[in-house]
Each structure stands twice: as structure tokens, then as C-alpha cells.
Amino acid sequence: MKSAIFNGLLDRRMSELRVQLVNAGVKYGTEEDRFHNFNREAEIQRISREKSLVGNMSKELVGVLDMVDNFGKVIPSEAEVDEKGGNVIKYMLLLEAMMKEDIYEAMDELTNIDSAAGVTGNTGTGENGSTGKTGANFSNYENELIKNYENELIEKMKRVSPKKRLMKVPYGHVATLKRSRKKRV
Numbered sequence: 001m002k003s004a005i006f007n008g009l010l011d012r013r014m015s016e017l018r019v020q021l022v023n024a025g026v027k028y029g030t031e032e033d034r035f036h037n038f039n040r041e042a043e044i045q046r047i048s049r050e051k052s053l054v055g056n057m058s059k060e061l062v063g064v065l066d067m068v069d070n071f072g073k074v075i076p077s078e079a080e081v082d083e084k085g086g087n088v089i090k091y092m093l094l095l096e097a098m099m100k101e102d103i104y105e106a107m108d109e110l111t112n113i114d115s116a117a118g119v120t121g122n123t124g125t126g127e128n129g130s131t132g133k134t135g136a137n138f139s140n141y142e143n144e145l146i147k148n149y150e151n152e153l154i155e156k157m158k159r160v161s162p163k164k165r166l167m168k169v170p171y172g173h174v175a176t177l178k179r180s181r182k183k184r185v
Contacts, residue, residue, distance in 0.1 A: 050098055057091035
């Protein structure tokens with residue numbers, strides 16, 4: 001496939017996804033809760049909303065796998081490929097958004113815990129230094145900000161009781177959390 005054709009397919013897919021996700025949000029979500037249906041389903045099944053979403057996505061994945069397995073015998077229509085592939089992409093985008101929302105909420109909880117404990121400002125570098133999880137896509141200045149923020153979080157977490165430290169935020173994902181938080185600002 002030539003790059004121009006691929007880029008055209010990509011442009012078409014991205015614009016279709018935007019329209020479809022906005023329409024689905026109106027149909028399945030509310031103004032206050034974009035993931036309303038997944039949250040309700042998770043409550044009913046007593047699982048996380050992420051697991052609820054993955055359960056829904058699995059039927060789409062099975063459809064894609066069936067198309068791939070049968071591709072030599074049956075050639076699917078372009079509409080079938082668009083539908084199944086598009087649905088998997090939409091579920092993955094929704095899963096990413098859900099997980100980021102959880103990260104943002106966890107960061108807000110840590111900030112609230114810090115405020116209640118009276119922890120403010122930069123507390124310096126951590127005992128073991130930075131975990132070195134900065135990314136190549138960031139400038140040196142951004143990497144330095146990330147390292148400083150990571151060290152600050154590590155220091156703050158040391159001041160929080162172990163029980164609260166284990167809330168929603170896995171300790172090893174500090175760098176990922178602060179990058180997401182940084183983009184939000």
C-alpha cells in the first residue's frame with residue numbers, strides 16, 4: 001500500500017471515530033459520566049469498569065480473529081473490516097480514557113492527602129534518586145521537570161501511611177502518572 005493511500009485511510013478513520021465516539025457518548029453516557037453504561041455494568045457484575053469494557057471488546061476481537069482465520073477462504077467486505085476494526089479501536093480509546101481518568105483521580109487523591117498532611121513544595125530528590133523513566137519524546141527541560149516531580153511524589157509517598165500509599169496508585173508507576181498529570185495542565 002502506498003503512503004498516500006494509507007494516509008487517506010487514516011484520515012477517514014480518525015474523522016469517523018470522532019463522530020462515532022461523540023454519538024456513542026450521547027447514547028450510552030451522561031453529561032456527568034461519559035462511561036455511565038460501563039460503570040453500571042461493572043456494578044451489576046461486581047467487576048471494574050475496565051474489565052466490563054474489555055468483556056464487551058472481546059466479542060469484537062473474536063470477530064476480527066475469525067476474519068483473519070478465514071481470510072484465505074472468505075474475503076470480508078470493506079464494510080465488515082471497517083466495522084470490526086473500528087469497534088476495536090473505539091474500545092481501546094475508551095479504555096485509555098478510563099485508565100487516564102483513574103490516574104487523574106488518584107493523583108488528586110494524593111494531592112488531597114498531601115494537603116491534609118501539610119506537605120507542600122518540592123521536597124528534593126528521593127533517597128534512591130529518580131527511577132529514570134523519562135521519555136525520549138520530551139525535551140531536556142521537560143525530562144528535568146518530570147524527574148523533579150517524580151522525586152517529589154516519592155518523598156510525599158514516604159510520608160503517607162503504607163495503607164494509603166497502596167490506594168489506586170501502584171508505586172512503580174509514578175513516572176507514568178506524573179506524565180499524564182503534566183499533559184493535563
